[in-house]
Amino acid sequence: GDSVTQMEGPVxxxxxxxxxxxxxxxxxxxxxxxxxxxxxxxxxxxxxxxxKADDKGSNKGxxxxxxxxxxSFHLEKGSVQVSDSAVYFCALSPVRSNYKLTFxxxxxxxxxx
Amino acid sequence: EAQVTQNPRYLITVTGxxxxxxxxxxxxxxxxxxxxxxxxxxxxxIYYSMNVEVTDKGDVPEGYKVSRKEKRNFPLIxxxxxxxxxxxxxxxxxxxxxxxxxxxxxxPGTRLTVL
Numbered sequence: 688g689d690s691v692t693q694m695e696g697p698v699x700x701x702x703x704x705x706x707x708x709x710x711x712x713x714x715x716x717x718x719x720x721x722x723x724x725x726x727x728x729x730x731x732x733x734x735x736x737x738x739k740a741d742d743k744g745s746n747k748g749x750x751x752x753x754x755x756x757x758x759s760f761h762l763e764k765g766s767v768q769v770s771d772s773a774v775y776f777c778a779l780s781p782v783r784s785n786y787k788l789t790f791x792x793x794x795x796x797x798x799x800x
Numbered sequence: 801e802a803q804v805t806q807n808p809r810y811l812i813t814v815t816g817x818x819x820x821x822x823x824x825x826x827x828x829x830x831x832x833x834x835x836x837x838x839x840x841x842x843x844x845x846i847y848y849s850m851n852v853e854v855t856d857k858g859d860v861p862e863g864y865k866v867s868r869k870e871k872r873n874f875p876l877i878x879x880x881x882x883x884x885x886x887x888x889x890x891x892x893x894x895x896x897x898x899x900x901x902x903x904x905x906x907x908p909g910t911r912l913t914v915l
Binding site for chain 1: 831833835840841842843844845848849851856858890892893894896903904905906908909
């Protein structure tokens with residue numbers, strides 16, 4: 688079945704550091720790929736998404752590129768802020784099945800001033 | 801404001817006492833889902849619904865029931881809760897879109913403790 692593997696946390700960075708959170712997936716065909724973010728005490732919010740190979744999703748300075756050849760969707764940000772502290776989830780939605788998301792286990796990011 | 805609401809937000813109950821967690825969305829979305837979030841396991845889908853009166857099992861459906869009598873509501877029912885159902889529960893909804901994935905919108909979560 689489909690699965691998502693993401694970098695184990697927690698990740699602790701200083702403000703303005705570069706962030707990478709690795710995500711790889713196993714799925715049939717070309718699933719859609721997502722990064723969701725969960726701030727403390729809140730529900731999940733979509734951060735960015737990509738629906739086909741080589742697409743780049745971007746939002747709030749975060750970026751991720753859909754790499755079919757490596758089945759990856761790594762999240763990057765050039766300069767993190769304290770307000771980026773949250774749990775980040777990589778997820779996939781099977782082809783033509785946007786009623787279901789398969790999530791990775793989540794990566795806790797803490798950014799210190 | 802477009803949103804998914806859940807009630808209650810927090811619930812402590814005892815083993816075997818039936819409970820219902822409500823979920824409502826005001827975006828006219830066809831698809832709705834329930835997930836549970838557990839430490840080290842991420843989110844796992846419990847049940848989903850593709851439209852009124854159409855529901856199906858997700859990855860971890862045991863011990864849960866759902867119904868979809870109206871498009872906006874998708875309650876989660878625990879007929880006889882057990883301690884292993886202690887978890888954080890999220891409802892989500894999304895539009896039905898041909899050939900591609902649409903964003904799922906999540907509710908704020910319901911933290912359930914079963915003693």
